[in-house]
Amino acid sequence: MNSFQFQRISNWLIDGAWSSVEPAEMIADFCERLVAAGLPLWRFGIFIRTLHPEIFGRNFIWKQGEDVEIGSVDFEILETPEFARSPLRVVFEQGLEVRGRANDPDGKRFPFLDDMRAEGATDYIAVPVPFLDGSIHATSWITQHPGGFSDDDIAAIRAIIAPLARVSEIISLRRTAEMLLDTYVGNRAGARILGGQIRRGHTDTMQAAIWLSDLRGFTALSDRLPAETVVEILNGYFDCQVTAIRGHGGEVLKFMGDGLLAVFPIDEYVGDAAHVCARVLEAARESRASVEALAHPVGDAVERFRFGVALHVGNILYGNIGGGNRLDFTCIGPAVNLAARLEKITARLGRTVVASEGFANVCRHDWHELGEFPIAGFSKAQRVYGLAEETPVVMA
The missing domain is CATH 3.30.70.1230 (Nucleotide cyclase, GGDEF domain)
Structure with a gap:
C-alpha cells in the first residue's frame, strides 16, 4: 500500500470522515480510498452491536462495484447454526482475529468461507474492533487477489482499525442515543x-x-x-x-x-x-x-x-x-x-x-x-x- 495515502485515510477517519454524511456513504468512501491506496480489497463488512431491546446489531457490507448493503439482525441469530459456525462468533466472543486463506484446511470449519471462495475469494480476515466501553465489534476483509493479502496488507488493515473504531463508535453512540430515545420516549x-x-x-x-x-x-x-x-x-x-x-x-x-x-x-x-x-x-x-x-x-x-x-x-x-x-x-x-x-x-x-x-x-x-x-x-x-x-x- 501507498504509505502516504494510507496516512491520509487514517487522518480522514480521525477527523471524523467529514466528507461523508451517512454511515453507508462513509463506508463506501473508506473502502474506495483503501483500494485507491493499493489494498486489494474486494469485499468489506463492519458489524456493530447495538443497545436495543430487539436488535442485536447492524451490518454494512461493501463490495466492489455495488452499493453498500445495510442490514440488521435480532437476538435470535445467536441461537442459529449459522452463527455458531461463523468466524464472527470467534471475534465477538473471544476478541480474536480469524484468517481464512484459499486452500487453508483450518478455514474449512467456517461454511461462510466456502461460499466466499465460490465467488473467487482468495483470502479472508476478520478483525475485532474494540470500543472504549470494552465492547467488541467486528470487521471482515476479503480479497480476490492471487495469493491473498500480503503481510503489508494485513499490517495496514490492523493499523487502520483504531481510527476506524473511533469514528464508528461516535456514529454508533449517536444512533444508540436516537434508538433509546425512540424506544423510551417516542x-x-x-x-x-x-x-x-x-x-x-x-x-x-x-x-x-x-x-x-x-x-x-x-x-x-x-x-x-x-x-x-x-x-x-x-x-x-x-x-x-x-x-x-x-x-x-x-x-x-x-x-x-x-x-x-x-x-x-x-x-x-x-x-x-x-x-x-x-x-x-x-x-x-x-x-x-x-x-x-x-x-x-x-x-x-x-x-x-x-x-x-x-x-x-x-x-x-x-x-x-x-x-x-x-x-x-x-x-x-x-x-x-x-x-x-x-x-x-x-x-x-x-x-x-x-x-x-x-x-x-x-x-x-x-x-x-x-x-x-x-x-x-x-x-x-x-x-x-x-x-x-x-x-x-x-x-x-
Missing part, C-alpha cells in the same frame, strides 16, 4: 430531546388527537396471577395497540401500569384534522380486534381480555415537565384531562371505543350518542359518543 419526543430541547419548561402547544386506554379488570388480574405472567400479558396487550398506533401516524408517549397515552399530531397549516382522526379511529378498530383475539394460557385456563379507549381532539402542552434534574417529556392540558375522564366512562358504558363530541364532529362516522355525563373538574357536562357497530358489554 420518535417525535426523542428528536426534540436530541435536538437540545432538554430544559425544564421547554414546551410547545400542539393540536393533536389524543388516545387514552386501559385494560379492563387489570387490578383483579394482577392480584390472582404471578407478576411474571402479568408482565407477559401486558407486553402482549400493548403490542396489540402500539403496532396500530404507530402504523397510523401516532406516537406512544407513556405507559402507566395498564394505561397507554398516545397522540396523533395535527398539522394546523395543512388542515388535516379529519384525516388524522380517521386514522386514529382505524387504529382503535385494529387494536380492538387484536385485543379480542389475544389469548394467554394460564394453567388449564385461557385468559381473554377487553380494553377501553377514549378519543379526543384538542390543544395540548407538549414538552419537559418534572422536578430538578428528573424530567419527563409528555403532554398535559385540559384536553388530556378530558380524555382521561372519558376513558373511565368506557367501562361504565360497556364500550371499547368512546369519543368526545369534538372528536366525533371532526371524524365523521356512524356514531351513536351515548348521552351527557358530568366530568370531574369540568364545569359543563360532556356529550359522549360510541360506535354504532359496537354492542355494549358490561363486565361483572
